Amino acid sequence: MKVIILIFVILSGGLLIYGTMDMPAWGDPQSPANSYVSPRYIEEAYAKTETPNIVSAVLADYRGYDTMGETTVIFTAALVCAFLLRKNSDEDEDKS
Amino acid sequence: MLTTVYENLIVQTVCRIMVPFIQIYALYVIAHGHYSPGGGFQGGVILTASLALIFLAFGQGAVTRRINRRLAVILASAGVFIYAGIGLLCLLLGGNFLDYAQLAKILGVTIPRARSLGILGVEVGVGLAVMAAMYSIILDIAGSPAKPETKSRPISENKP
Numbered sequence A: 001m002k003v004i005i006l007i008f009v010i011l012s013g014g015l016l017i018y019g020t021m022d023m024p025a026w027g028d029p030q031s032p033a034n035s036y037v038s039p040r041y042i043e044e045a046y047a048k049t050e051t052p053n054i055v056s057a058v059l060a061d062y063r064g065y066d067t068m069g070e071t072t073v074i075f076t077a078a079l080v081c082a083f084l085l086r087k088n089s090d091e092d093e094d095k096s
Numbered sequence B: 001m002l003t004t005v006y007e008n009l010i011v012q013t014v015c016r017i018m019v020p021f022i023q024i025y026a027l028y029v030i031a032h033g034h035y036s037p038g039g040g041f042q043g044g045v046i047l048t049a050s051l052a053l054i055f056l057a058f059g060q061g062a063v064t065r066r067i068n069r070r071l072a073v074i075l076a077s078a079g080v081f082i083y084a085g086i087g088l089l090c091l092l093l094g095g096n097f098l099d100y101a102q103l104a105k106i107l108g109v110t111i112p113r114a115r116s117l118g119i120l121g122v123e124v125g126v127g128l129a130v131m132a133a134m135y136s137i138i139l140d141i142a143g144s145p146a147k148p149e150t151k152s153r154p155i156s157e158n159k160p
Helices: A002-020 A038-049 A054-062 A064-085 A089-095 B009-034 B040-058 B060-064 B069-092 B100-107 B111-142 B147-158
Strands: none
Touching: A038 A054, A038 B111, A054 A064, A054 B111, A064 B069, A064 B111, B009 B040, B009 B111, B040 B060, B040 B111, B060 B111, B069 B100, B069 B111, B100 B111
């Protein structure tokens, strides 16, 4: 059984490495990621959002959904900690 | 857990001096996110760091007296609500969700300015949510002050 698992791991790993062969070179200016939206952000971000920090403009405006999800993740982490670790919260409230 | 407070004059005095500056810096990081690296996440964590410093130097009661556990969760919810509320406001004004350009209709400013203010609004929401969530996690991991132990200690000392 372990041999079969090993074969599958090696096969899938080799498949992933083979898949990276087709990826554009690191930092290639002609790659799709660098030729589609990035120049638009760099050229238009200040004119359209009056935010000199392009990172902030992309983070909170162009990719606002993403950042809202991140905030929700942190909020969920706090909620889970509260549900799992907090005990006798009513007694605590009396004390604090 | 962590109920004993070692009253150290040097630590407490340094903490008392440092905390206002840390909090001012955190607010600066949040508000200056438009112009420099920073924003809601970083500023919120720095705010939590100031609260954690008070926690370590003065004990749990010193921070829970100001922001208790329930208020921490309420503030975290309020932060997420501010973010989602701005998005819903844009939706109500006739745009897409989180389309800050629609805020220009009620703020009375140009569209780029409205998008800038929309970014500031969500950064404030993120900062509030991160601050309260991290603070709540710190309180939960530290545990509640052991009530019977603290109460029984003076009694046991009185008995003999």
